[in-house]
Amino acid sequence: MRLPPFAYERPRDLYEALELLNTFGKDCRVLAGGTDLLVRMKQGLATPSRLISLKDLPELATINESDGFLNIGTAVKLADILAYEPIQYRWPGLLEAVKSVGAPSIQHFSGTIGGNLCQDNRCQFYNQSKFFRQARQTCNKAGGNTCFAWKGGSDKCHSICQSDSAPILIAMDARITIKSKNESRTIPLEELYSSVGERPLTLADDEMLTEIHVPGPVPGAGCAFEKLTYRSSIDYAVVSAGAYVQTDGSKTVNARLIIGAVARGPLAIAAVEKTLKDRTAGDEEAIDQAGREAMNAAEAFIANNITQPVEYRTQMVSVITKRALSRATKRALSHTDVSEAK
């Protein structure tokens, strides 16, 4: 498969990159690694006339810790996150999510954290070759007005957000910095996602995600990421879940659960916090109940947008939720003192 023609820009500093983004707006795309963008360009789904590469911007490729936050530049390669040693015992949920993306050959070079968060939504009827797509009407996401994934059709796009790092980072309450030529803002990560299938990110045409800020672990809290796939590598999730559980040593005091790969954006299940709060940490009945609630909440969003049947994915939301919550709780109970944890 050949790529259509485009101009490749390699700015030397962030200012130059933002300047280019400001000048060319929606005619250009930011290129971090290319795992998602390059394939969509080959399929004719993205047709930028210009790519702005972040590969010469070392300021976007650093990992550091400051003021209790883990700060990850948008162009940091997934392999570099895995190699950052403190992540092993301080942010194990993030480690699980990053490890599950692609395979080592992708994590080395083309898989970046910013790219993973900013990848476009996917659907089995959309992410296909031109030839495949020509056999049907144009769908909502491609500029038409029908949806093949939603039973009976729909005037909205029902593609799904397949980012693996988003559910766990949102569960961990991560924040992101977004920059444009004239402005810089730091917002909670969940605000990056619009839950609109046609345009899943809230970024303006001249804006770029530059940094991710992950809060450090607190004593008594734990997180975990769970992903169901058919193959153990290079596979998108059937269902994924990021869980954060905080305990006071015996009772759950706070919990967050985000389900990935079922809705147009990462799906926060608010009922789970209410269910688990003030219950004994690790209580199986409470976790079972949380699983059912997650399944009920997710059911309304699941469309036929990947090859696995809708009914199966719905049931699996409960299973994956329970696994993620159980593991996060286990970690929370064993990490009562983070300074000693190793």
Place this chain on the structure above:
Amino acid sequence: MSREIKLMLNGNQIFVAIEDNWTLLYLLREKLGLTGVKEGCGQGECGACTVIVDGLAVNSCIYFAVEVDGKDVLTIEGLAAADGTLHPLQKSFVENGGIQCGFCTPGMILSAKALLDENPQATEADIKQALAGNLCRCTGYVQIVESVEAVVDKSSEDINVVVRETGESG
């Protein structure tokens, strides 16, 4: 846009004029005739196009040719010695039945080489992890993992056979 890049390719420094929209796969296979680099899916899923860039196994189908400027690239063509003596990994794949149709083999061998260069004492789990991005539809993977393990078991002197002169990159 057309531009000239410089790279070390299988031990030889080359200058080549490329277009911005060329992938590394297109440059190697279609323009330089290195047909050991295969195009399977073209989407970074199958690993048939794997080459080693600066010591790391990468998918050349989702790697822009312009980004290889100044780097050191190794394809399967550069693995055997000039007189045709096979690299221990190649020999092992032949001897242990790691090859059936052969389409995935260059990618498998290069992924395995990148692993063994970094960790000559790789365990079975390390090998499976390193080959996770390479699909094979014939062997069922058992013989492939055995082929790599057979090289690990040999003396380290044997593994580190220098089959090519590595020049300076950049």
